Amino acid sequence: MTKLLPFEEAQRQLIALAQPLEADTRSPVHAVGRYLAEPMVAQRTQPAADLSAMDGYAISGEGPWRLTGESRAGNPFEGALADGDAVRISTGALMPSGSDRVLIQENAEIDGDVLTATGGIPTAGRHVRRKGFDFNRADKLLDAGVYFGPAQLALALAANTASLKAHRKPRIAIIDSGDELSAAPDMSSPHQIPASNGSMIAAMVRDLTSDIMHIGPIPDRLDALEQAFNEAGKADVIVTSGGASVGDHDLIRPALEAWGANIAFWRIAIRPGKPLLVAQRGEQIILGLPGNPVSSFVTAQFFLLPLLRALAGASRPFAQAVGAALSGSLMSGGPRLHFVRAVYDQGRVTPIDEQDSSALGALSLANALIERPVDCPTSASGDEVQVYLLENGRIA
Structure with missing residues (x-):
């Protein structure tokens, strides 16, 4: 035999x-669902300047501060802050020159045009997204063989990527x-x-x-x-x-x-x-x-x-198993690797009773496959087993 x-x-x-x-060159929008044939490199720095990470006040000095204007997302404050100055600032807005920290609005009190801190004064860099903290121009952002999905599309657009190469x-x-x-x-x-x-x-x-x-x-x-x-x-x-x-x-x-x-x-x-x-x-x-x-x-x-x-060009074509706690028990393994249909829920996995290879009713209930290695010992309830999780009927 x-x-x-x-x-x-x-x-x-x-x-x-x-x-x-084979691969072709296409816009990022038309590359979604494919695997990259070459690395993707940033064409700009993100963010391109220091930005506020919170709603509040950009401040200079130890306070109290005098409000001198506002910096909104897409509409920056044009001047520079001197010691003792502050501007109202919104999340994503450009940090004004002269300020390197944000006093969040929950810790601020306003009396006329005078701003005071109700808690501690933020340290340098607090609540600020520094220029280039996400990536810098010429950084390699994605390797060849990576799946290009919605998150990768957003990254490509943020990086000013006009085109990229992807396998068909x-x-x-x-x-x-x-x-x-x-x-x-x-x-x-x-x-x-x-x-x-x-x-x-x-x-x-x-x-x-x-x-x-x-x-x-x-x-x-x-x-x-x-x-x-x-x-x-x-x-x-x-x-x-x-x-x-x-x-x-x-x-x-x-x-x-x-x-x-x-x-x-x-x-x-x-x-x-x-x-x-x-x-x-x-x-x-x-x-x-x-x-x-x-x-x-x-x-x-x-x-x-x-x-x-x-x-399609994937650098990692195989799915990976995860550990899960067994509910119930499983007999020792035989001479062949066995994939047991099972139900996974919140870190625990329960084998389905019916394991006949023609049983579609049992298969339709399964959202996981337990891997039973060749000649493995008996597993008791609570033992960790390796599991492949099924998402929409397919190993994720």
Whole structure:
């Protein structure tokens, strides 16, 4: 029997196949959702001058002070403060020359044009955002391989970034296969199963891809599968669901070989998801996911999503586990890495009773996957376990 490939080695071999896709130059607004192909460098200093961090009074000297004007955000005080002077100042307003601190309004008392402090006098620099405290011109703000999202967009605009280079998103084709699958859920016969894996996978990868082609269900015939591969066209990644195991009607592997693909590896030491297959034809990468929906879901989390991120230029394509306290108990680990569907809540995680790889009801309740290492000891309630958290049905 073929030895099962260890989980981490399978991930390593898969990502080794994934060369980042080409990049283009675009405005920051149109780069959102992509990964940077080169570092982003600041084109200005932020803030460009000392600003007030609070509403109150910019002061000079030890007080009491004489009010001489106001500095508002976007409308600075034009003069300079002499010892004993103060101006009213709002958050974000330019600090006037001659002042290096702000007396917040909660600690101030006004009598006519005379200002006094009701608490201690603030120390130098208190409540002031110093010039360049966020970043300076020519600072490297983001590394290549970083995801460019809403916060990064705000940073780019604040840094006067007119354009940046980002990788394109991969194109994906998803093929459902199996004689038992019905394309119309409301018209399935008792011997059929509504096709759901392809739609589930498409929902998981929608924001990581530029185009999703959904093909099938395809019957268990070599010619039909080869035709489906041809229909995938120029997809960067082809994903199949079902037919990757060792049964007489599991034809994904022979169909791929007949189509001209090279099998990179097949069958890995995880549960659920052992029949995972990875192949390559030219620059296209093919993932053969198991047909059982939970197995398909789990292998997509740990293989398909990292693959898409790596192709899109991510420097860190893999999700990270976090520690959580176990509620309940778990048996010792077996010869395969096991991902247990579970419910996470406020630092504690509870395994779901039903762990069958076809159980969609249980899967829909899960918001976490507990990682059970090979041959690990029994875990009791309160023990720390490693958990992958699911956000909107995907590992965050």
